[in-house]
Amino acid sequence: MAQADGLALGGIVQWVLLSIALFLCWLLWRVWSHRRRQETSLLGEIHEREERLNLALWGSGDEFWDWNIRENSLYRLGASQLFGHGSRDQMSTDDWRTQSIHPEDLPRVQKLLQEHIVGHTEVFESEHRIRNARGEWVWVRSRGKVVERDSAGSPLRMAGTARDITAIRRAERERRVALEVLRSMSEAVAVIDLDFRFISVNPAFSRITGYSEEEVINQNSRLLDSSQHSAEFYRRVRDVLERTGHWAGEMWQRRKDGEEFLGWIEMSEVRDAMGLRSHFVAVVNDITDKKRAEQELRYLANYDTLTGLPNRALLSERLGRAIVRARRQDTRVAVLFLDLDRFKDINDSLGHAAGDRLLKAAATRLQATVGASDTVARLGGDEFTVVLEDVESFPAVERMAREILTAFTMPLEVDERHDVSITPSLGISLYPDHALVPTDLLKFADTAMYQAKAEGRNTYQIYNETMDAESRRRATVLASLRKALDRGEFRLVYQPRMALADGRITGVESLLRWHSAELGEIPPTVFIPLAEESGLILQIGDWVLSEALQTLKRWRANGLNEVSIGINVSVLQLLRGNLPQQLRTLMQDLGVPSNRIELEVTESMVMQNAEQTTHVLNELRKLGITLAIDDFGTGYSSLVYLKRLPIDTLKIDKEFIGDLTRDPDDEAITATVITMGHSLGLNVIAEGVESEQQLSYLREQGCDEIQGFWLSPPLDSHRCLAFIRSWQPGTVAAIPAPY
Numbered sequence: 117m118a119q120a121d122g123l124a125l126g127g128i129v130q131w132v133l134l135s136i137a138l139f140l141c142w143l144l145w146r147v148w149s150h151r152r153r154q155e156t157s158l159l160g161e162i163h164e165r166e167e168r169l170n171l172a173l174w175g176s177g178d179e180f181w182d183w184n185i186r187e188n189s190l191y192r193l194g195a196s197q198l199f200g201h202g203s204r205d206q207m208s209t210d211d212w213r214t215q216s217i218h219p220e221d222l223p224r225v226q227k228l229l230q231e232h233i234v235g236h237t238e239v240f241e242s243e244h245r246i247r248n249a250r251g252e253w254v255w256v257r258s259r260g261k262v263v264e265r266d267s268a269g270s271p272l273r274m275a276g277t278a279r280d281i282t283a284i285r286r287a288e289r290e291r292r293v294a295l296e297v298l299r300s301m302s303e304a305v306a307v308i309d310l311d312f313r314f315i316s317v318n319p320a321f322s323r324i325t326g327y328s329e330e331e332v333i334n335q336n337s338r339l340l341d342s343s344q345h346s347a348e349f350y351r352r353v354r355d356v357l358e359r360t361g362h363w364a365g366e367m368w369q370r371r372k373d374g375e376e377f378l379g380w381i382e383m384s385e386v387r388d389a390m391g392l393r394s395h396f397v398a399v400v401n402d403i404t405d406k407k408r409a410e411q412e413l414r415y416l417a418n419y420d421t422l423t424g425l426p427n428r429a430l431l432s433e434r435l436g437r438a439i440v441r442a443r444r445q446d447t448r449v450a451v452l453f454l455d456l457d458r459f460k461d462i463n464d465s466l467g468h469a470a471g472d473r474l475l476k477a478a479a480t481r482l483q484a485t486v487g488a489s490d491t492v493a494r495l496g497g498d499e500f501t502v503v504l505e506d507v508e509s510f511p512a513v514e515r516m517a518r519e520i521l522t523a524f525t526m527p528l529e530v531d532e533r534h535d536v537s538i539t540p541s542l543g544i545s546l547y548p549d550h551a552l553v554p555t556d557l558l559k560f561a562d563t564a565m566y567q568a569k570a571e572g573r574n575t576y577q578i579y580n581e582t583m584d585a586e587s588r589r590r591a592t593v594l595a596s597l598r599k600a601l602d603r604g605e606f607r608l609v610y611q612p613r614m615a616l617a618d619g620r621i622t623g624v625e626s627l628l629r630w631h632s633a634e635l636g637e638i639p640p641t642v643f644i645p646l647a648e649e650s651g652l653i654l655q656i657g658d659w660v661l662s663e664a665l666q667t668l669k670r671w672r673a674n675g676l677n678e679v680s681i682g683i684n685v686s687v688l689q690l691l692r693g694n695l696p697q698q699l700r701t702l703m704q705d706l707g708v709p710s711n712r713i714e715l716e717v718t719e720s721m722v723m724q725n726a727e728q729t730t731h732v733l734n735e736l737r738k739l740g741i742t743l744a745i746d747d748f749g750t751g752y753s754s755l756v757y758l759k760r761l762p763i764d765t766l767k768i769d770k771e772f773i774g775d776l777t778r779d780p781d782d783e784a785i786t787a788t789v790i791t792m793g794h795s796l797g798l799n800v801i802a803e804g805v806e807s808e809q810q811l812s813y814l815r816e817q818g819c820d821e822i823q824g825f826w827l828s829p830p831l832d833s834h835r836c837l838a839f840i841r842s843w844q845p846g847t848v849a850a851i852p853a854p855y
């Protein structure tokens with residue numbers, strides 16, 4: 117039993133031990149399978165996390181790097197997506213240094229790493245270039261931190277991310293370039309929101325408008341609205357901009373200081389990434405100066421800068437339009453061509469500045485006479501043109517021509533001290549009577565003007581066809597005149613004059629004659645004006661002086677010591693200024709006395725140029741030469757000047773003498789001139805005396821001397837010498853007065 121009991125116990129023990137062993141095995145299996153499950157789930161979790169990290173890196177486009185400092189190795193996750201397939205996931209730090217990073221950036225990156233490792237910076241942060249799988253350099257922004265240190269604090273591991281910022285840097289560079297362009301642009305640029313408030317402006321905007329960026333931000337763009345446009349105009353512009361997204365045009369704008377400027381403005385909408393309008397950009401070009409320059413150019417092209425009158429170009433245009441209107445309305449257009457008489461002499465003597473002022477004064481006088489509705493133009497020099505529209509008749513044009521002549525009888529004020537008298541000569545042509553086109557009308561009016569000059573100036577002429585022949589003849593005469601001196605075609609004749617008191621021959625007047633080889637005998641009334649206009653009178657005048665004084669010398673050698681010689685001089689000779697010196701030399705060379713020389717200048721010439729000629733006349737007077745005013749009574753006489761001028765003799769024009777005893781007016785004028793001349797202490801000579809009646813009347817009025825066909829026509833020097841020698845004074849002195 118004890119054995120059985122022992123066997124049973126042993127069985128039980130074995131069974132228990134087996135059960136325990138089985139249980140332990142089961143427990144171990146359970147633990148193992150639990151661990152296994154745990155491991156599997158951990159691995160799954162790790163895998164999932166890695167997946168997420170990879171996804172995150174893929175999504176962000178970043179690379180993860182892990183640098184084992186002690187082992188000197190670099191692990192990179194996501195490098196291939198950042199730098200292309202083939203980029204290495206693992207590399208040694210040395211390879212990274214020598215192959216991966218751009219050599220120029222390496223020192224900077226190492227410095228930043230060092231600063232972080234020693235604890236100077238919280239994080240390592242750097243932008244540098246990395247070579248990608250294709251061998252190109254790409255810019256990355258790398259951020260990282262030390263993530264493990266040993267017990268001594270030395271870094272064991274650093275980890276971080278890197279991001280490709282090549283595109284960002286390019287965009288940034290482009291943005292900087294764009295900003296620089298905006299900054300350096302000469303056009304003002306403003307970004308405006310949809311409520312037309314300024315968002316940003318460039319420096320040119322501040323320069324042009326005077327407003328700084330701070331002053332305009334958030335301000336409405338109405339700030340620049342100018343008073344030159346109506347509110348309606350600005351409303352329309354904004355309306356177009358809102359509807360179409362674009363507006364371009366010229367717009368006046370007001371600067372901060374209130375000054376207005378003209379801008380060429382281009383406004384365009386800006387759309388955001390969603391394609392919605394977000395802003396407007398306005399580019400403003402200040403075109404005030406350009407516009408002004410354009411206007412000035414237009415002005416210069418169409419107006420005469422001196423007088424402000426239309427020039428030839430604008431005149432032709434207006435005349436053309438006037439003709440078109442006249443054709444449509446069946447009316448007339450008149451062209452008045454005006455030239456100032458002897459303007460050249462005045463210009464030469466007064467100087468060009470005064471000449472310019474005279475032209476301006478003449479332009480004002482002309483415009484005031486004609487009125488604002490008709491065109492007055494300056495063609496250059498002293499030539500003006502008037503265009504009259506809706507002309508009813510020839511007399512109406514003549515009336516205007518006379519009004520112009522009358523307007524010029526009053527002297528023109530050149531400055532505070534100088535008044536100058538100047539007369540115009542006018543030529544007139546009419547559409548459709550004389551021509552149908554502007555060029556012909558102008559040409560014919562010009563021809564008529566020359567005819568007016570030939571008629572003695574200070575008058576008008578209406579064009580007729582014979583004038584063309586006349587102007588051609590003038591050109592022919594002038595061509596011959598230029599050769600006359602060299603060919604020796606001039607000669608002087610001498611007309612004696614006689615004292616009424618005792619019948620003595622007191623002197624002669626030398627008169628020029630021209631016999632042209634081609635044209636025959638040309639009267640002085642024809643060639644003298646041409647010689648004056650062309651300036652040839654200066655050389656011709658020199659010849660006359662020399663010739664006349666040589667005759668005087670010859671006569672004196674023949675015993676005519678008491679006879680004086682009168683020599684006509686043109687005002688041009690006086691204005692030239694060297695006449696006194698010229699005469700001094702001639703007198704010395706020829707040995708003739710000055711008190712036997714009298715220079716004759718016409719009244720109108722001297723009166724018009726009194727200020728300029730007085731000095732020369734005084735010089736001549738100082739030489740002992742006497743001075744006579746010729747053609748007295750025909751021009752505009754100023755007693756003031758007459759009194760001031762150093763003259764000795766008045767010669768009453770033959771125009772008054774011819775009608776003596778027939779025309780009471782001429783008698784009255786002649787008597788008055790004699791009285792006035794005597795009251796001024798002057799010797800008075802009557803020219804053109806042809807009859808005894810005239811002679812008697814003049815004697816009765818106390819005239820001092822006479823000259824004319826009654827006594828003798830002009831004679832050549834030999835015949836004149838003979839005439840004087842044979843003259844019997846007693847016979848004439850005995851002629852009684854008619855009353």
Ligand SMILES: Nc1nc2c(ncn2[C@@H]2O[C@H](COP(=O)(O)O[C@H]3[C@@H](O)[C@H](n4cnc5c(=O)[nH]c(N)nc54)O[C@@H]3COP(=O)(O)O)[C@@H](O)[C@H]2O)c(=O)[nH]1
Nearest residue numbers: 627628640641644660684685686746747804805806824825
């Ligand atoms: N600058 C210069 N001008 C000169 C010179 N020589 C002449 N002239 C000027 O030319 C104009 C015309 O002169 P001319 O044809 O010689 O006529 C003169 C006389 O011939 C004429 N005359 C004289 N007596 C009578 C008369 O009884 N009846 C009449 N119908 N005519 C007469 O008058 C002219 C006189 O000239 P003036 O005394 O000068 O007025 C003339 O303006 C001349 O001045 C010259 O050398 N230089």
